[in-house]
Amino acid sequence: MISVVPKWSDLRLVGNSKVVKLTIFMPFVGYLILFNNEIINYFELSKSALGFDPSITESISFSRLYQLYFGLMIVGIASTLFSIFCPPIVKANNDEYSYYEKELFSMTTKRIAQISDSLAELVTEDKKSELKSLTDSYNSAFRDANQLKYSGNVTESEVQSVAEKYKKEAIADILKLEWSFRIESMPKLRTAIVMLYGAGFFILLYPSANVFFRVCSVVWGKF
Structure with a gap:
C-alpha cells in the first residue's frame, strides 16, 4: 500500500523555507500584531485612505488580525515540530x-x-x-x-x-x-505536521481571498 502522507523530503520544501522558519518566533511577537497601537491606527487610516464604507472595513480589520496571528501560530507550531523531528540528513540535503x-x-x-x-x-x-x-x-x-x-x-x-x-x-x-x-520515519508525526501546515495556511489565505473579493465588489459597485 502506497502511503499518501508526504515524506520528510517533501515536507522539507516547506519546513526549510526561511519565511516559514520565521513563524517559529510567532509566540514572542504576537503582541506586535494584537496589541500594537500603531497597527490599530494603520487600519483606521486605511479606512480613510481607501475611501471605503467604515462599516465594511470595521468588520474585516480586527478579525483579520486575529486570523493572521492564529494562522501564523499554527504554521509556527508545524515548523517547530519539523525543525525538531525531521532527520538531520534530510534537513541538510x-x-x-x-x-x-x-x-x-x-x-x-x-x-x-x-x-x-x-x-x-x-x-x-x-x-x-x-x-x-x-x-x-x-x-x-x-x-x-x-x-x-x-x-x-x-x-x-x-x-x-x-x-x-x-x-x-x-x-x-x-x-x-x-x-x-x-x-519515511514517524508517519503519525508527519501527518500531524501536514495537518497543521494545511490548517495554518488555510487560515492565512482564506481571509485574504475573502477580503479581496469583498473589496472588488465595493470597487465594482462604484462603476
Whole structure:
C-alpha cells in the first residue's frame, strides 16, 4: 500500500523555507500584531485612505488580525515540530543524490558502523538482514577482490581499485537504505505536521481571498 502522507523530503520544501522558519518566533511577537497601537491606527487610516464604507472595513480589520496571528501560530507550531523531528540528513540535503555525493567519498569504517548500529535498532528484521549483508560486503571488499586475483580475473595491480569499487557500491546501497528509511520515519508525526501546515495556511489565505473579493465588489459597485 502506497502511503499518501508526504515524506520528510517533501515536507522539507516547506519546513526549510526561511519565511516559514520565521513563524517559529510567532509566540514572542504576537503582541506586535494584537496589541500594537500603531497597527490599530494603520487600519483606521486605511479606512480613510481607501475611501471605503467604515462599516465594511470595521468588520474585516480586527478579525483579520486575529486570523493572521492564529494562522501564523499554527504554521509556527508545524515548523517547530519539523525543525525538531525531521532527520538531520534530510534537513541538510536537497535530495538523496546530494546526500550520496557528500558521504560517498568521505565514508569511513567507523561511520559505516555508526549508520548500521543506528538503523539496526529501528528497521524491520528484513531490512536488518539486508543492512547486515551490505555491511559485510563493505568489510569484505578487499578479500573479495583478492579472490578474483587468485581466480585470475584481475591482476595484482587491479586488486585495490576493484576493492574500492566494491566498497563504494556497498556504501551507496547502505546510504540508499538509510535515506529511504529516514524520509519515511514517524508517519503519525508527519501527518500531524501536514495537518497543521494545511490548517495554518488555510487560515492565512482564506481571509485574504475573502477580503479581496469583498473589496472588488465595493470597487465594482462604484462603476
